[in-house]
Amino acid sequence: MTTRDRQIDRRWEQLHTWGPYGLLGISVVLAVASSGLFDYSTAQWWSGWSLAGAALVLQLWWHRTRVRRPDRGRTPSRAGTAYYAVRWALAFALTWIDPFFAFYAASGYMDADELIPGTAGQRTGLFASAVTVAGAQAGGLPFGNPLQWVLFAALLAANSGLQMAVAHLQQQEAQRSHERNATIAELERTNTALQQALDENAALHAQLLVQAREAGVADERRRLAAEIHDTIAQGLTGIIAQLQVVAGAADLTTARTHLDRASALARHSLGEARRSVQNLAPVALEHDGLPEALKKTVAEWGERTGVRAGFTVTGTTEQLHDEISATLLRIAQEALSNAARHARATRVGVTLSFLGEDVILDIRDDGQGFDPLALPERTGSGGFGLDGMRARAERVAGSLAVESEPGHGTALSARVPLVRHE
Template identity: 40%
Template sequence: MSSTADIWYRRLESSVPWLPYIMLVLSTLAATLIDGRTAPEPTLALSAVTLVWLIALKDRPRLAPVYVAGLLVLCAALTTRSPLYGFFVFIGYLSVDHLPGWWKAPPIVVTGVLSGLCQAGGWPLQDYAMPALFPALAVVNVVIASTMFAVSMRIEEREREQGVMQERQRAAREIHDTIAQGLAGVVAQLEAAAHARARGADDEGHLHAATQLARESLAEARRSVRAITPHELEQARLPEAIEKVTTSWSQTNHVQAQFTTTGTPRPIHPEVEVTLLRAAQEALTNVARHARASRVGLTLSYMEDVVTLDVRDDGIGFDADTNGYGLTGMRQRVTGVGGELAVESAPGEGTAISASVPAVPA
């Protein structure tokens, strides 16, 4: 999903909680101003009771059965005042989210029957409304609603299955991002220690760095398996976390690295922040292992709808059409949050990696 479409989807999703109130007000106005079959005072009183019920119980998942049962009773009472409350009765379909499994079916059937009643002219049935249509309309509404319910249940089941698979993939990526990155640093320090020993120089600093990296990698791997926020993001905001990672990497690998932030930093969704942090770590790990670079630059850019991370190095480059596990995992992470990953490189010309993700608010 593109970032623009994702933003509009989030805006539409954020408006859903207000829909019951909007439909109740519109239905009440229509019933009192257009439908003159009943006195407006009892209709307004019943609408007020319904409004209080919505405000008091709508957002209490533990009381969902009570809320849904009471709402359907009120909907049935409202349909006796005016069939124009059929617009509000539709809310019955949206009220079952917090009910478990097949307990959603009875309220959906009742809502379908009430919708058919409103479409047939309301209760009591009027001669001009052809009351014989009520059973047919009720059946049609119930069949359509039940079909949609069955489809939604199947979609939820598939989403659960996909969630299990995604969690396994997440664990695999986390293991790679922590253990593999850490081991790469340990190996680099051990190789540096071996070279220092061969020259007769002191190797204690490299050995200490290797030990520290191994301990940090083990601790981070344990945290990753438990799906806890990386400790860098627990202690600082995203720009500070990436800057700290960059500085530590530069000191460990003795390569000049510079981090820059553009735009106005702001809190974004934790999953998106973790994605960008892991992308920075993976990119730096690849530079240390393969690039033979003398300089690396990281830029975190905050724009209106997206946040981008650009990593450039002056190393030996590679064929951009070749994807190792590191780049594959990075791309899966970025696309998993609705972003895009671009890689530009060629032998002898350095490498540029750009991760662009939606700026989903925290």
């Protein structure tokens, strides 16, 4: 409930509490001021003052009830119905003595819906109050001529009809207010549940990132083992073989030839070792964001391999979470490495796209291509090459798609969620 709604409710409460006092006071003042217009007997005077005093006592009792028992004094009940009936009877008797007490009788218009249970009972209470007020407006009870009865009937119809219409509108407004409050409460519950879900999702996402880091460490160990086995170990084996030939060479020319081969293998193995160590951690991301790091990586790869390579960014650039940036950079490095080793491409294009809640990395080449279904399955967990790139993407709730055909190049597409930097 808003502050304005609370202020309106407080003013209604003040009107229901102090309104009957005010109307009774106005009636008494007008009755005294107009006493010269009526020929009151002593019995009528004493009866009027006694009834006015009884009305004041009734109001004081009900006021105390409202203060001590708000649930009983502010909601329809039998006690409220009894209070309404007694007040109406006192107002009717006072109006019979002096028509100006119709002001006090009009207090029945204010709180019938608050005191009397049920729509039928409320309508009956309003009609009874209209009878008293219309009788006073017609000249006061009892009537002395037929014209007063005609006037009374017209005033009764006008008063009761107006009050019934107002009561109906108030009931509709109360119903709309109730429905509005119920809708607001439901929206608040929904918002609370949504916030809880968002908090749980954030916690789960943080947990997934931690697991991704841990899995990434294990993946790097496997990758480094594969690098050592596939490059450095093989290079060292080749060097040993060349040196063995040199040891048994019969002439200097043969020995020099094999020494040159051993030297070339050593330099190649050293380069592979440096590359493997470099890829242990995304050094390129230490000072640059992912777009800048990818741009430099693609440019350096193109210079090293002699292949024409281009890099493009589409969409609104976002500062990504470190784990997301590292994953996409590693996938790009692995894809470029595969292109250099196997594709025999003359052109490679890398595109980084920011699309709403996703980030997409596309690597395309015009190389010799391959049949993805004909690739041998890797054993062990994770694997290398395509398996490794796919595992990297899946660890951050992403995916990797491969499209290739012999003689028609290869296209890789890694899609991962756009998680912003904290």
